[in-house]
Amino acid sequence: MSKKKKDWKVEKARLLDLSLEERRKDYRGNHVPLEKIPTWTRHDKSKGKEGKEEGEEPKAVPVLLSDKVSLYKGDITILEVDAIVNAANSTLLGGGGVDGCIHKAAGPCLYDECHTLNGCETGRAKITCGYDLPAKYVIHTVGPVARGHVGKAQKELLSQCYQNSLALVKEHGLRSVAFPCISTGIYGFPNEPAAEIALETAKTWIKKNVNEVDRVVFCVFLDTDFKIYKEKMSRFFPQDEDVDEEGAEAPAEEVKKDTPPSKKSKSQKRGSDDDDEDGEEEEQEERAPGDVAMESQTDPFLSSPQAEAAVSVEDTEMASQGYGDEAMSQEESEDKKDAAEGETVPGKTMKSEPAGAAREDEEMDCSEDVAEERAIGPSASEPEASPRQTSCAPKSDPADAGRDAVKGEAPQSAEVTPPTAITGPAEETRTQGGDSAESEVIHCDLNQSKDRTGDLEEP
């Protein structure tokens, strides 16, 4: 007998009313609690024990910028944070890559809610419930399409993705958020400049909103990004830089953890999806507070309907060639983009379909044998390995395959292995068994992912 389709509004209200413990009973797959994701601060665990004499009052420890951020390598869909950010396309109706994984893990209610949002412009962000995800919310943002080159417009738009996503975190009183590497997949934004923009934008925002957030997690999926972020994190978030209170904006109203976001006044409710008093979904406005709109884009192509169509076509073209399920080396994707330049057929729109629907050209194998999930921190304790590691298996970038592994870096393994604590720059990393796989494939098998969401019990 087919399952009765859930009403996303009813499901959303039910979920947002649950405590964390109650939510955990609902989880379909594994999850990584935030406390298992170490901050970037190089706290030496022993110092904590030695420094405190018997009965001595714990010393006030200055809040360090590096206390507010984490680097995590693995599947964003298993992170138990208040919100994960989705690198979506302008339809918000799902697709491939991280977007496909998030929709598959969240279940069909996510698609249903997204369908009421009337899409999203590049650089903007909109928020929905997380549904079957461990994350309470999903913040959908649309990154710029770099198409092989990065101009001022693309850089500004990518920064806006992070700014507007963080603005929604603040507006909804959320305390933790995880970002994927927005635009660096099919949209072709070069990894290194994208990381610089992500880290710089987040640092600037955190310094101004130090009381508004507890943790920003940079969730990387590919070795390429892992190496880039690991190298840059200490430059942007040095372990000896206090959070400069001067720049901090007035703290938002005190928001208790694990309570549904307070109702916003009409003027405040921008870009969020809270139902208004009578439960009717309010027409979504494009702009969230602090939404820094790109007044004009230097590249007229980017703001033309052809751009969307081209991107849609590109999405489809790439997806049909399985690009979404396999990470390519930077070189390969450059070639692909160049080739696509000639092939794009403006005006042809991407077929939007429920993200839960199987697409012939795309498989998703959120199977058990995935690469280890790895929390990265200077002295990270190993996050608990959950009984069932299911996620979209990251494919190490083929370009990296021949490269020397980062010295001391735990090899990627396709076997299910407990997460490895990857130490920060100064320390060697212990390796967990398993040979580094020549390549791990990012693909999600719909059947597997159905197991993941399981049969939703009727509420």
Ligand SMILES: NC(=O)c1ccc[n+]([C@H]2O[C@H](COP(=O)([O-])OP(=O)(O)OC[C@H]3O[C@@H](n4cnc5c(N)ncnc54)[C@H](O)[C@@H]3O)[C@@H](O)[C@H]2O)c1
């Ligand atoms: N890749 C494809 O073939 C394909 C096809 C259709 C749509 N999309 C999606 O890609 C477009 C956006 O491009 P984009 O470059 O911003 O996104 P993207 O192509 O998803 O890549 C963004 C980053 O996310 C990484 N990633 C992939 N899966 C996960 C995961 N489970 N957890 C954490 N990180 C992950 C991926 O390696 C890359 O670094 C949208 O149309 C969206 O629907 C992708």
